[in-house]
Amino acid sequence: MPEAILEMKNVTKSFGKRRSVRVLDHADFALEQNRITALMGVSGSGKSTLARLLLMLDTCDEGEILYRGRPVNMAKRRESLAFHRRVQYISQRPESFFDPMYRLRSSVMEAARIHRLEPAKASDRLSQLLEQVKINEAVLDRYPYQVSGGEIQRVALCRALLPEPDVLILDECTSMLDVSVQAQILNLLRDLQKEWNLTYLFIAHDIEVVRWFTDRAVLLSEGKIREMNLHNADGSLFGCG
Numbered sequence: 429m430p431e432a433i434l435e436m437k438n439v440t441k442s443f444g445k446r447r448s449v450r451v452l453d454h455a456d457f458a459l460e461q462n463r464i465t466a467l468m469g470v471s472g473s474g475k476s477t478l479a480r481l482l483l484m485l486d487t488c489d490e491g492e493i494l495y496r497g498r499p500v501n502m503a504k505r506r507e508s509l510a511f512h513r514r515v516q517y518i519s520q521r522p523e524s525f526f527d528p529m530y531r532l533r534s535s536v537m538e539a540a541r542i543h544r545l546e547p548a549k550a551s552d553r554l555s556q557l558l559e560q561v562k563i564n565e566a567v568l569d570r571y572p573y574q575v576s577g578g579e580i581q582r583v584a585l586c587r588a589l590l591p592e593p594d595v596l597i598l599d600e601c602t603s604m605l606d607v608s609v610q611a612q613i614l615n616l617l618r619d620l621q622k623e624w625n626l627t628y629l630f631i632a633h634d635i636e637v638v639r640w641f642t643d644r645a646v647l648l649s650e651g652k653i654r655e656m657n658l659h660n661a662d663g664s665l666f667g668c669g
């Protein structure tokens with residue numbers, strides 16, 4: 429049994445007046461260490477909500493989130509800082525995470541400051557990461573509107589990897605890119621995962637991409653998580669349940 433690095437246990441989350449819209453309903457899910465797990469589900473099924481809960485950017489109505497087998501006490505500054513370094517997020521719209529008024533380098537170094545990384549060390553690691561994601565250092569002197577979708581996603585990856593995380597939550601991170609760029613980014617993500625021993629939660633809706641990229645997939649439907657069988661010949665989402 430692979431070790432769980434990030435887990436949700438019996439989690440319920442609702443929105444709206446009197447919490448009338450239930451997005452997660454006593455859901456259980458464990459992200460296994462050093463593996464790529466896909467999270468699938470139709471639009472609006474609650475994938476991003478689940479991601480935000482795992483990232484501890486939102487709170488559960490019921491249930492709990494465990495990191496390496498224990499709850500994280502967000503009231504403790506050190507614990508919460510360490511958690512937010514360890515578990516990073518890449519979104520579908522990376523440009524919304526970069527301030528349009530600042531050059532990319534400033535945004536990246538601001539993230540390093542928030543994570544309280546030593547500036548010289550962060551700078552060194554950034555150079556190493558840029559090389560790995562195949563981005564010329566000069567790109568960082570541009571503003572967000574001066575780079576392509578693929579380039580900004582690569583810079584977003586560098587920023588996320590700067591604090592040496594062990595988990596990346598990739599929320600439809602290639603869905604805005606055209607097919608050839610998407611393939612490049614997915615290949616890059618694979619290399620990074622191996623090199624840095626990362627654990628991924630790969631949120632996606634394309635079954636072919638999921639089949640190729642991941643070794644396990646779960647489906648979020650009606651507030652619950654179910655295992656999927658990726659080897660179903662017809663590509664249907666429903667597995668062993």
Ligand SMILES: Nc1ncnc2c1ncn2[C@@H]1O[C@H](COP(=O)(O)OP(=O)(O)O)[C@@H](O)[C@H]1O
Pocket residue numbers: 443444449451469470471472473474475476477478
């Ligand atoms: N902060 C919020 N306030 C109210 N409703 C929300 C909020 N966040 C998400 N929702 C609702 O929860 C449901 C699930 O949304 P989301 O997690 O974004 O789904 P997905 O990522 O699978 O498309 C949607 O109906 C959405 O409108």
Ligand SMILES: [Mg+2]
Pocket residue numbers: 475476477599
């Ligand atoms: Mg979403």
